[in-house]
Amino acid sequence: MTTAPKRILMAKTGLDGHWRGPTIVARALRDAGFEVIMVGMVTADEVVRAAIDEDVDLVGLNIGGHVDVAERAIAAIREARPELPIFCGGVVPPWAKKRLEEKGVEVYPPGSQLPEIVDAARRLTRWQAD
Template structure:
């Protein structure tokens, strides 16, 4: 797949699913909303840590979104792997994340958006984490 040339007036977000669970409603909605807000968004589906890292490096992602769908222990491993390989790229997480798991992930320094999160908060987070606000 050819790498699109990087536009200077936006930030690029790669969104992946860490679990082998094909439910796509959440990540699709978030990707759509971030796209509408002016970000370049790439959805890459169910991927292992090394695949997410490879895509994020190749695309020079400014932010990585992980849909974790309740699978917390595996998400923690993926976050640690990304942190080690791409320490400068911020990560945010969405999906079915019970309160206890939300606290654990937040303690790792990632932002967590469980079901019922408002899209404007997710878009604001993208602006804050990438340092780029297409809306201005």
């Protein structure tokens, strides 16, 4: 018997309504055996609440160009669950990528390959599905 599937929270921060990116990533993660909890577009408070109540092993944030909103969410998650890994995708300007990485957040900008993101999820949750 393998261990229980790892759980990943997928959230969108900012006001941008595009769901395509996160949905495609969510499917790839599901197909790799993860349980992906979608919360849609949310405030920092809601991301934190979902991360706690759902007891997830990883948070994926889709940044719709509003880096400051994402940074607020990241700060709030760090305060509530400091051990919880976070990765980001979406429209992330180069200057923001560097700043997020300095906070220990991995960034997968447009053009990133799905296997790369799935590998990151496995590494960050220290999990290998069979």
